Amino acid sequence: MTLAQIRAFLAAYETGTFTAAAALLGIRQVSVSELVARLEAEVGLELFTRGARRLVPTAAADEFRGHAIDAVNALEEGVTSLRSITSLEGGVSTFGVLRNAAYYDLADLVQRFHQRYPNVRVRMVGLNSALVADAVAAGEIECGLVVLPVANEGLSVRTLLHDEVLYVSTSRPSRRGSVTIGELADASLVLYDAHTGWRDPTRRQIQERARAAGVRVEPIIEVEHVETAISLVAAGVGDSFISKTIVDSGAFPSGIRTFPFAEPLYDTLALVQREDARLSPATRKFAQLAERMLLSRVSPRAS
DSSP, X not given: XXXXXXXXXXXXXXXXXXXXXXXXXXXXXXXXXXXXXXXXXXXXXXXXXXXXXXXXXXXXXXXXXXXXHHHHHHHHXXXXXXXXXXXXXSOEEEEEEETTGGGGTOTTHHHHHHHHOTTSEEEEEXXXXXXXXXXXXXXXXXXXXXXXXXXXXXXXXXXXXXEEEEEEESSSOTTOOOBOHHXXXXXXXXXXXXXXXXXXXXXXXXXXXXXXXXXXXXXXXXXXXXXXXXXXXXXXXXXXXEEHHHHXXXXXXXXXEEEOBSSOEEEEEEEEEXXXXXXXXXXXXXXXXXXXXXXXXXXXXXX
């Protein structure tokens, strides 16, 4: 069975005559007739009843038609995919990543992409996830890796993994158990992502829990970078909450103790893009590479 036979069958089915099918395919009428005859011999069934003026599809033809369409479409998608590789000879890929992407071993993402597609210019923006989502929704960035929840109106969201968030402190006794939202409200907190504030996805989850419990969580210090917050916690200035991937990184101070929340808290990492937009070939490849690197390098504890 060949693709030419399947195309001839579909053309004959849709047009009702070998002559019209030949005109549609741009080949001779006798060629269409021969192709269909070979297909019938291949499947051992008659696909058309040859009438005086029109071809009448048999029950076998009706059954086969959907599968034939799927086969042709699948092959055309494959050819399109191959052509997209050759199209990666130029252009620009725009991609947003969460600010702490380096802790997920994505720091060499651009390098790997550039090695594969050296002629593509890359614009990778590292922002708080809330701002990445805003930029994707506005069409400023094609696709982005974010922590949920974000404002997702008009966005297509694909969840990749969950990373537990832990309470970190140098003053809280190690014998104490998990941290409640009430204790968090009473704590002296040092929080990062000061610019984004309570739009930050992790903070949003904390705020929702605090509202449900009837308490208020307020930091005593806000800084922009997680590394600054960790340094202040290590110095005993206050406590914070940090994702487990950051806690398990080699740069995390050994003197800081970690505690789970009584109601476990997670950062959910996801890829977002506009619902009505088709990614450029370059950005689609960039997103695929980012996903593979993330899922391959993050250990089972974070999945």
